[in-house]
Amino acid sequence: MDPLPPLNALRAFEAAARHLSITVAADELHVTAGAVSRQIRTLEEGLGVQLLHRGHRQISLTRAGGDYYRAVTRSMDGIREATLRLTKRTKRTQLKVRAYTTFAMRWLIPRLSSFHAANPGIEVLLTASLDPVDFRKEDIDGAIRLGDGNWSDVHAHRLVPNVLVPVCSPSLLSTRNKVKKPADLRHQTLLHSIARPDDWRYWLEAAGVDRQVDAHGGMTYQSSAMAYAAAAEGQGFAIAQHFLVAADLQSGVLVAPFRKTVDMGDFTYYLLTPAHRKESASMATFRKWMLEQFPPLEPA
């Protein structure tokens, strides 16, 4: 059988060639840059062929290195696929995540397919509940919770700005139903969620009409998702979190009749993970994916 080169060195070369960086490759492989550099040098000496041009602060592939890289990549992809097929059958890891019904329905579930496609070895078991999470007593790996960021015994990763905006069906803004300014809401039905009983009050105060409009009148639903659905049906005005209705605003199912919004600042959604136990690799993957979905806002 033909000789195989040292596979660790091959792995180092493949990563370095893919990133065109020794440092990034070393980071990916969890070794130092010196180790990667040395492995590639060893590989080159073994093969008797120069694979990389070493420039300052950068590397590039030689012609032979490029050819070798393409061939090696094909083989490594084959190994990756075979490994994935094997681990999918025998070693799927399960991640238990708790979220709120509305967050799950309107944001997480539509995006989970992209997570599963990228991470077929990780199965997300999603539950919805309003209850606070106790990682010491419950078998839960992560939870999406509302709060001000100050929890004890957990790592809290801030996810998204919590911006309140009133929404309704476009049909409610017909000419006979004169709703032009926030004070006009006093003649309208406000839709509430049990989970977020004060959102209307926050917004009405910010709009300066909390004396004219009863912040607690109207109809109450068990979840915000139900209130949004009722709003889409033309039953009244719901107070929404902007990122949860962005798609409906885009498609025109819902409209935002007023320009006034309220940013709740630190009181927003966080991904909580237990601080008392080491984070699993699958949870780290899920956490990174979640945070990637909410890129930090550009400074204004």
Add this chain to the structure above:
DNA sequence: AAGACCTGTGGGCCCCGTTT
């Protein structure tokens, strides 16, 4: 322009598994 920073290299050393 100067200093800070970044990135790659290579020597010295250590750890650990294998061989003698």
Add this chain to the structure above:
DNA sequence: AAACGGGGCCCACAGGTCTT
């Protein structure tokens, strides 16, 4: 048990790039 060798880390260094 000692010698050997592979692999990795630490550290100093070189030199280009970025920032002030």
